[in-house]
Amino acid sequence: MSRIPQLFSKRSEKVIPFLTAGYPNKLDTVNMVLSAEKSGAAMVELGMPFSDPLADGPIIQRASQVAIENGVNIKWILEIVIDIRMSSEIPLVLMGYINPIIKYGLEKFLQDCKKVGIDGLIIPDLPPEEAEKFVKLARTNHISPILLVAPNTSSERINLISKLAVDLIYCVAILGITGSENNMGNLKEYLARVGENSICPFIVGFGIKNREDVVKINKLAHGAVVGSAIINAIRGSGSSVDTVKNYIERLVK
Amino acid sequence: MYNQPDNQGHFERFGGKYVPETLIPAINELEKLYNEVKGDPEFVSKLSKLLKDYSGRPTPLYYASRISDELGFNIYLKREDLNHTGAHKINNALGQILLAKRMGKTRIIAETGAGQHGVATATVAAQFGLECIVYMGEEDIRRQKLNVFRMELLGAQVRPVSSGSKTLKDATNEAIRDWVTNVENTYYLIGSVVGPHPYPMMVRDFQCVIGNETKNQFTYYSKSEIQNPIPDILVACVGGGSNAIGMFYPFLNDDVRLVGVEAAGFGVQTEKHAATMTKGEFGVLHGSASYLLQTEDGQIKLPHSVSAGLDYPGVGPEHSFLKSIKRVEYISVTDDEAIDAFQWLSGKEGILPALESSHALAFLKNKQNGIKAGQNVVICLSGRGDKDVHTVADYLGKEV
Numbered sequence: 001m002s003r004i005p006q007l008f009s010k011r012s013e014k015v016i017p018f019l020t021a022g023y024p025n026k027l028d029t030v031n032m033v034l035s036a037e038k039s040g041a042a043m044v045e046l047g048m049p050f051s052d053p054l055a056d057g058p059i060i061q062r063a064s065q066v067a068i069e070n071g072v073n074i075k076w077i078l079e080i081v082i083d084i085r086m087s088s089e090i091p092l093v094l095m096g097y098i099n100p101i102i103k104y105g106l107e108k109f110l111q112d113c114k115k116v117g118i119d120g121l122i123i124p125d126l127p128p129e130e131a132e133k134f135v136k137l138a139r140t141n142h143i144s145p146i147l148l149v150a151p152n153t154s155s156e157r158i159n160l161i162s163k164l165a166v167d168l169i170y171c172v173a174i175l176g177i178t179g180s181e182n183n184m185g186n187l188k189e190y191l192a193r194v195g196e197n198s199i200c201p202f203i204v205g206f207g208i209k210n211r212e213d214v215v216k217i218n219k220l221a222h223g224a225v226v227g228s229a230i231i232n233a234i235r236g237s238g239s240s241v242d243t244v245k246n247y248i249e250r251l252v253k
Numbered sequence: 254m255y256n257q258p259d260n261q262g263h264f265e266r267f268g269g270k271y272v273p274e275t276l277i278p279a280i281n282e283l284e285k286l287y288n289e290v291k292g293d294p295e296f297v298s299k300l301s302k303l304l305k306d307y308s309g310r311p312t313p314l315y316y317a318s319r320i321s322d323e324l325g326f327n328i329y330l331k332r333e334d335l336n337h338t339g340a341h342k343i344n345n346a347l348g349q350i351l352l353a354k355r356m357g358k359t360r361i362i363a364e365t366g367a368g369q370h371g372v373a374t375a376t377v378a379a380q381f382g383l384e385c386i387v388y389m390g391e392e393d394i395r396r397q398k399l400n401v402f403r404m405e406l407l408g409a410q411v412r413p414v415s416s417g418s419k420t421l422k423d424a425t426n427e428a429i430r431d432w433v434t435n436v437e438n439t440y441y442l443i444g445s446v447v448g449p450h451p452y453p454m455m456v457r458d459f460q461c462v463i464g465n466e467t468k469n470q471f472t473y474y475s476k477s478e479i480q481n482p483i484p485d486i487l488v489a490c491v492g493g494g495s496n497a498i499g500m501f502y503p504f505l506n507d508d509v510r511l512v513g514v515e516a517a518g519f520g521v522q523t524e525k526h527a528a529t530m531t532k533g534e535f536g537v538l539h540g541s542a543s544y545l546l547q548t549e550d551g552q553i554k555l556p557h558s559v560s561a562g563l564d565y566p567g568v569g570p571e572h573s574f575l576k577s578i579k580r581v582e583y584i585s586v587t588d589d590e591a592i593d594a595f596q597w598l599s600g601k602e603g604i605l606p607a608l609e610s611s612h613a614l615a616f617l618k619n620k621q622n623g624i625k626a627g628q629n630v631v632i633c634l635s636g637r638g639d640k641d642v643h644t645v646a647d648y649l650g651k652e653v
Contacts, residue, residue, distance in 0.1 A: 050551075050552065051417065051552040051553045052417070052422065052423075052426050052538060052539075052553050054272075054273065054426060054429050054430065054433070054539075055273045055430075055433065057430075061416060068550075068552055073550040074550070074551075097537075098271060098537050099536045099537045099538060099545070099547070099551045099553070100550060100551030100552065101551070102535065102536055102537060102551065103534070103536060103547065103549070103550065103551030104551065124273050124274075125271045125272060125273060125537065125540075126271065127270060127271075127272065127273070127274050127277050129261060129269070129270045129277070130269050130270060130271055147274075148273070148274045149274055150273070150274045150275040150277075151275075152275060152278050152436065152437075153274055153277070153278070154278070157277075161274075172273070172274065172275060175275055175433065175434060175435075175436055175437065176275075176433060176434040177430050177433055177434060180434065
């Protein structure tokens with residue numbers, strides 16, 4: 001059963017780090033997730049690398065490339081989730097593009113996600129127009145399909161998307177790709193509109209970097225996703241596990 | 254009757270709109286506008302006038318007598334190389350720029366491989382006074398220097414792309430990322446029958462002028478007594494597949510053998526080819542579902558072809574569909590065979606074909622091509638070969 005409805009049943013400040021699975025190496029991923037949890041992450045989003053990530057900026061593109069070179073694939077990611085689940089009950093979401101999932105087999109993928117204890121899935125190149133089968137299979141396997149909305153999504157469409165998603169939706173903060181500059185400009189109006197039209201809780205990501213952003217986002221939404229900023233910090237550091245720990249501690253307080 | 258795609262842009266399991274939510278309003282707006290204007294006499298006549306007065310259409314259907322005599326069947330060349338800017342790409346660029354204008358967009362972006370689509374886009378952007386940015390892989394910039402300078406002369410900014418294979422696939426990724434970021438004022442002028450719906454359908458429709466003209470012109474050429482004579486075989490090269498679909502589509506309901514030729518690079522038994530139809534598997538790239546060159550983990554493979562315009566790991570969704578229903582045969586031709594055909598046509602007919610089109614020509618010389626004596630074969634000569642002279646010289650080890 002997805003841990004997501006339970007997590008979002010009460011309003012509290014939530015930090016949701018994004019980590020590319022297998023970056024910077026395969027050895028550290030499990031410990032990075034566990035240390036994120038200890039540092040106060042409410043949920044962790046694990047990125048499944050793809051060679052052509054259309055919605056991602058240079059930082060996550062590079063991390064994905066390194067992960068692919070490290071031999072990361074869906075099978076390996078599901079195996080490390082088993083390791084994580086031996087000592088953690090933190091809500092876990094996988095984010096990835098549809099092509100590797102199609103190659104793995106959509107139905108098998110959702111069944112295997114259920115088996116290893118994944119709670120939700122984010123597929124940025126699968127808008128509602130193409131998501132029917134995915135949403136149905138996710139429901140059958142008790143996994144939350146976390147559909148996306150953007151600042152230019154109409155109010156009617158936000159409503160429709162939230163009804164499809166049921167448990168949680170993901171608001172792209174800006175018109176742009178991950179890691180872009182985000183001046184937190186028109187967010188208030190946009191997220192108020194999401195709040196009025198969505199039947200479910202919503203988290204916000206893209207361009208969120210620091211404690212100040214996290215506080216602001218959590219006032220307007222139900223959680224803040226921080227991705228490129230953490231990946232960028234890992235890139236220049238000696239110990240990725242310590243970097244994740246320190247970075248998230250600073251985001252949380 | 255052939256009637257594809259459906260309302261959602263699906264050619265059965267191919268096609269669709271696999272894009273981030275941010276782009277959905279833009280492609281839905283485009284789809285709505287395109288459906289409004291495609292039957293609008295004013296739009297149609299405006300486009301026809303541009304095709305005629307600006308691009309020089311109709312392009313000739315030329316009976317190539319010397320190569321016909323050599324091979325024992327009748328070869329007709331549809332001279333898309335005689336278009337303004339030197340390739341069929343302008344047919345589509347003119348159609349789309351009219352849409353961009355109507356949508357009030359001020360900024361045009363495009364991806365390019367060989368540079369022909371980039372040149373066509375830069376040309377129409379200059380003609381309509383719009384800002385133009387063309388994404389091009391660093392590898393392609395190296396092998397198509399002439400076209401890069403042409404685009405700059407036309408006032409476009411060429412942005413080098415250094416990710417991945419540094420070719421068309423990566424240029425397309427970068428163009429889509431730009432579009433996601435600047436969707437409000439930017440029109441993405443896609444150069445082939447790829448991308449999310451409505452692009453594959455719309456680009457096809459704009460390129461159908463090739464097949465429609467061919468139909469009329471062939472009637473004029475034919476000496477037979479039968480009514481509405483049609484050719485026996487149509488041949489076109491396939492990268493994304495826009496010239497091929499433009500040639501084939503008007504003939505889909507006719508009794509014509511259709512052959513799409515893709516790039517086998519060093520050979521389909523090697524890792525260095527771009528033979529998506531021969532070796533690809535079902536998947537999703539750049540907004541639609543089609544056959545793709547991919548690894549067992551679903552990562553996109555780096556393609557290879559001597560021809561920059563065919564150097565793409567995907568193919569249009571409609572071609573994927575036409576293969577699946579076996580309406581079109583897809584075969585592949587190696588770099589060597591294409592270079593040979595390039596020299597052959599140049600020497601025998603006085604026409605330098607683009608390396609892309611040389612792949613289609615090479616099919617004629619293949620002993621197993623199944624063409625019977627006396628048959629009428631139309632080749633889509635999609636572009637001219639001036640841009641490829643340096644590549645061919647390099648390939649042959651000659652200094653220019």
